[in-house]
Amino acid sequence: MTAPSLSLTWTDHVTGRQGHLVVDRLVRGVASGGLRMREGCSLAEVAGLARGMTMKEALHYNPDGPAGKYIPLGGAKGGIDCDPRDPAAYGVLVRYLRAMRPYVEAVWTTGEDLGLTQDVVDRAAAEAGLVSTVQAVYRLLDDEDAARRRLAAAFAVEVDGIGLDELVGGCGVAESVLVALDRAGVPQEGARVCVQGFGTMGGATARFLSRAGLRVVAVADVKGTVFNPRGLDVEALLAARDAYGTVDRGALRPDDQELAGDAWLSTDAEVLVPAAVSYAIDVANQASITARWIVEAANMPVLPEAEELLAHRGVTVLPDVVVNSGTNAWWWWTLFGDVEADADAAFAHTRRSMRDLVGRMLTRAETDGTTPRAAAHAIVDDRLPLITERFGWYG
Secondary structure: OOOOOEEEEEEOOOOOOEEEEEEOOOEOOEEEOOEEEEOOOOHHHHHHHHHHHHHHHHHOOOOOOOOOOOOOOEEEEEEEEOOOOOOOHHHHHHHHHHHOHHHHHHOEEOOEOOOOOHHHHHHHHHHOOOOOOOHHHHHHOOOHHHHHHHHHHHHOOEEOOEEHHHHHHHHHHHHHHHHHHHHHOOOOOOOEEEEEOOOHHHHHHHHHHHHOOOEEEEEEEOOEEEEOOOOOOHHHHHHOEOOOOOEOHHHOOOOOEEEOOOHHHHOOOOEEEEOOOOOOEOOOHHHHOOOOEEEOOOOOOEOHHHHHHHHHOOOEEEOHHHHOOHHHHHHHHHHHOOOOOOHHHHHHHHHHHHHHHHHHHHHHHHHHOOOHHHHHHHHHHHHHHHHHHHHOOOO
């Protein structure tokens, strides 16, 4: 792939905090990618995430499949180096969006990511003078008013107390797990899962897997790891978490155990789902992992050197660019009109799309004798030239 189209760093004049924006690639003049906030967020991290967004968009473009109204965009990402719990964080977010307003209005469509929720992003965007964080894509729509009403209606949908916008990503991660189990001939019922991170993506993934019959035996948050070999009460934990995914320990059952923060790594489970921060699994701690599959719900949770060692030990990593791409795709399926503002329709479309995409990736990996990540990259390499040929470099 080529160098990013745009890469910049902003410094907040009030706090000295820095924020970054990387537009990796434009397609039809627009790039898509969320905005994260975390202490230590760097330009290199944001650039890697932006490249991942280019890949996610390309992976959901099937030039030979049934025609949908949504045509993929380019990839971008924003990041702010600040702890979202810092009392000054919201002001930094507003000023960042005010500084990035020309890009959001013209080329960058964004939304929630690590450390931020969509309602907070929307509120800050309004204070920054933006019509919407996805307004750059409006010119590509056939009927902007209808599309905006459809997306607003979708964001208003809740299923058992959790918003549809939170759930679709977890639905995609869960479907990725189920495809891997099915292809390996491992029964879903009772298969053990550990989820690291219990925020938007981790919580939704745990719900879908639990309801599919899998046993969620461990959940890790900033306070440590909650463990029960017979399975945790996922719904009770979801009801007891705060806005940052931290579970109130008062909701635990008598036989639930509280373990150390890094205990999730060595949990006895078939599936490990890192759904929190990037770079969580490194060369040192990968040796503790006994799971057969690592399914990347977070962005870039497994370092490349660690993944190589895991592969030698027979541990399969299902990569983030495929596994957690459902949220981004759902936004555009809904906005462009491929999916209505309905939970059942959204989940059905997400499951079909993810099952097809994960299946193609695993088949390509088997055929080429490579890892799933290498197979995903190969699929992207096949598709990007077609996207460029059909839509140009910049639109």
